[in-house]
Amino acid sequence: MSTTEIDRQWTTRLRQRATGKLPPEKLLPDTQPTYVASWIYVFGVATLAALIMVIVTGCILAIRGPLWWHGSVYGHFVNSLHLWSVEIFFFTMIVHLWGKFFMAAWRGGRTLTWMTGVVTFLASIATAFTGYASQTNFDSQWITTQAKDGINATGAGAYFNVLNLGQMLMWHIVLLPLAAVVLTALHVLLVRVKGVVPPFAEKVEVHS
Amino acid sequence: MAFFTALGALVPLDHFGHYFHWHFIYLSLSNLIIILLMIATFLAAILAPFPGRKSRKEHQ
Amino acid sequence: MSSKRFRPDVDAPEYHGRYSPYDIIKEGTIAIVLVGLLTIILAIVFGSPDERAITIKTWSNAAPVDFATTALSELNGTSGTAQYGAPYNTASTGQQLGPLQLSKWVGVRIPINTVKDFVISPLRAMPSQPALRDALTQWISASTSTQDAWVANYTKAADKLTFTNSVVTVPAANAGPVPIFINDLTQMARTGALDQALITESGYYTTDYTRPLLFLADGAYLESVATKQHLLGTQWGMMNETGSYPGQAWLWLYSFWYQIPPFNSSWGANADVLVWGLMMLLSALLLLVPFIPGLRSIPRRSRVYRLIWREHYRDQK
Numbered sequence: 001m002s003t004t005e006i007d008r009q010w011t012t013r014l015r016q017r018a019t020g021k022l023p024p025e026k027l028l029p030d031t032q033p034t035y036v037a038s039w040i041y042v043f044g045v046a047t048l049a050a051l052i053m054v055i056v057t058g059c060i061l062a063i064r065g066p067l068w069w070h071g072s073v074y075g076h077f078v079n080s081l082h083l084w085s086v087e088i089f090f091f092t093m094i095v096h097l098w099g100k101f102f103m104a105a106w107r108g109g110r111t112l113t114w115m116t117g118v119v120t121f122l123a124s125i126a127t128a129f130t131g132y133a134s135q136t137n138f139d140s141q142w143i144t145t146q147a148k149d150g151i152n153a154t155g156a157g158a159y160f161n162v163l164n165l166g167q168m169l170m171w172h173i174v175l176l177p178l179a180a181v182v183l184t185a186l187h188v189l190l191v192r193v194k195g196v197v198p199p200f201a202e203k204v205e206v207h208s
Numbered sequence: 209m210a211f212f213t214a215l216g217a218l219v220p221l222d223h224f225g226h227y228f229h230w231h232f233i234y235l236s237l238s239n240l241i242i243i244l245l246m247i248a249t250f251l252a253a254i255l256a257p258f259p260g261r262k263s264r265k266e267h268q
Numbered sequence: 269m270s271s272k273r274f275r276p277d278v279d280a281p282e283y284h285g286r287y288s289p290y291d292i293i294k295e296g297t298i299a300i301v302l303v304g305l306l307t308i309i310l311a312i313v314f315g316s317p318d319e320r321a322i323t324i325k326t327w328s329n330a331a332p333v334d335f336a337t338t339a340l341s342e343l344n345g346t347s348g349t350a351q352y353g354a355p356y357n358t359a360s361t362g363q364q365l366g367p368l369q370l371s372k373w374v375g376v377r378i379p380i381n382t383v384k385d386f387v388i389s390p391l392r393a394m395p396s397q398p399a400l401r402d403a404l405t406q407w408i409s410a411s412t413s414t415q416d417a418w419v420a421n422y423t424k425a426a427d428k429l430t431f432t433n434s435v436v437t438v439p440a441a442n443a444g445p446v447p448i449f450i451n452d453l454t455q456m457a458r459t460g461a462l463d464q465a466l467i468t469e470s471g472y473y474t475t476d477y478t479r480p481l482l483f484l485a486d487g488a489y490l491e492s493v494a495t496k497q498h499l500l501g502t503q504w505g506m507m508n509e510t511g512s513y514p515g516q517a518w519l520w521l522y523s524f525w526y527q528i529p530p531f532n533s534s535w536g537a538n539a540d541v542l543v544w545g546l547m548m549l550l551s552a553l554l555l556l557v558p559f560i561p562g563l564r565s566i567p568r569r570s571r572v573y574r575l576i577w578r579e580h581y582r583d584q585k
Contacts, residue, residue: 145485
């Protein structure tokens with residue numbers, strides 16, 4: 001087999017493109033530009049940490065099924081962990097969003113980074129909503145019977161039936177988390193590829 | 209088990225809460241606290257001094 | 269690229285400055301530990317709410333008159349579900365977004381016939397009782413106009429509906445089998461049998477609670493419990509949680525629109541679709557901020573970034 005043949009292989013080409021775009025030192029950097037010096041920068045990683053807590057606690061709740069937490073003290077405690085990690089997740093994500101907005105973090109070819117972040121935010125709201133709908137308690141009864149009108153009014157209710165527990169649970173534990181995790185991974189990879197947005201230029205043109 | 213029973217919730221929030229009502233604004237106290245805390249956290253994050261200046265300067 | 273004019277809200281200046289050490293794995297680990305600890309502390313201190321679900325059994329025992337009245341509204345077609353329109357039936361056009369009748373165009377995808385699904389079919393599932401069996405036979409063999417007349421006669425007297433000695437009574441004349449239906453459905457509900465009948469109509473296994481939830485929502489009882497918990501739409505209910513737990517605070521903007529004109533007054537009938545349309549528009553704006561002149565200049569004009577990068581600018585002086 002000639003080297004050119006190997007070079008032309010899909011696998012080789014994919015690897016070369018991937019490592020070209022995202023070499024190991026970019027994927028796991030050991031230095032940062034010095035302008036990255038503010039507490040606002042910790043809210044991205046804090047959101048990720050909260051997402052991990054949400055997923056771990058969600059997985060524990062999944063082991064024994066959707067009704068377990070009503071009757072078990074341990075289950076109820078795991079539910080509490082799940083609730084509070086979600087509250088922290090949204091809290092840190094919103095602060096992160098504000099911070100990135102005021103840095104205009106989409107500049108310099110980072111539009112896709114911004115957009116994947118916004119879509120992740122919207123997907124997370126949908127995930128949280130289907131979670132509230134899957135609680136199998138009074139709260140889920142009330143929330144779903146209220147929310148049906150808004151969703152039905154858009155026409156989507158015909159296919160996305162919030163009163164169908166099985167459907168909501170599947171969206172909550174399979175489809176939407178998958179979307180949220182894939183989007184988050186894409187978002188983080190884009191941050192690594194493009195790097196952290198540099199500050200606005202302010203009469204520094206003299207130097208450069 | 210006893211551990212979780214004992215620590216189930218030190219301050220359970222199951223009673224009907226306080227509500228903040230001003231004109232058409234009607235927020236539960238806990239949601240209001242979270243929203244205010246979010247704004248406070250944002251302000252603190254951009255205003256608070258970030259540690260580690262010294263080491264950064266020393267390092268090329 | 270370099271020949272193009274530099275657009276400060278779109279392009280970023282090249283960075284030729286210094287770099288400092290950064291341990292991304294250590295940072296991530298610390299974040300997970302701290303967030304984990306905070307989660308555990310909050311869970312231990314506050315716990316989480318779990319208000320038991322209402323059943324049709326609890327409803328009909330707590331408020332039998334409300335249940336019987338709701339059952340009648342399913343039979344005479346005045347209930348919320350009976351008049352809903354798509355996706356449940358064709359009783360009304362539903363909400364409109366200007367000229368767009370979105371739900372109507374999608375059509376009836378989750379068909380619900382309140383007379384059949386909420387009253388007649390559950391009653392037919394009851395164990396054989398001679399009086400009920402005769403009443404059902406009388407109903408089925410009657411013409412639609414006769415059925416309508418029976419229901420109308422019963423409805424006329426329904427404001428005098430009472431529940432005494434565990435029996436629903438209405439002083440109605442010429443109501444055919446309707447008094448038996450309403451009373452027996454109430455009795456059935458009070459034993460819990462109606463809860464079962466509504467979810468097992470489509471088979472043994474089920475994960476679909478559309479029918480019992482719609483029936484529950486047609487009554488006043490569910491809403492009265494929700495009102496006590498501050499969960500009504502007019503109380504910014506979508507954001508709130510039972511008890512004093514924090515809820516979906518991130519829905520503040522969505523809840524907000526329902527509180528102000530025109531959504532809470534003149535356009536009220538179409539409020540849901542209007543608010544949804546507006547939220548989709550606003551979400552699109554947020555998504556497309558990098559492309560929208562003016563909006564994308566807010567960060568630079570507001571100069572908040574001067575605070576965030578103050579050390580960087582100080583270094584440059």
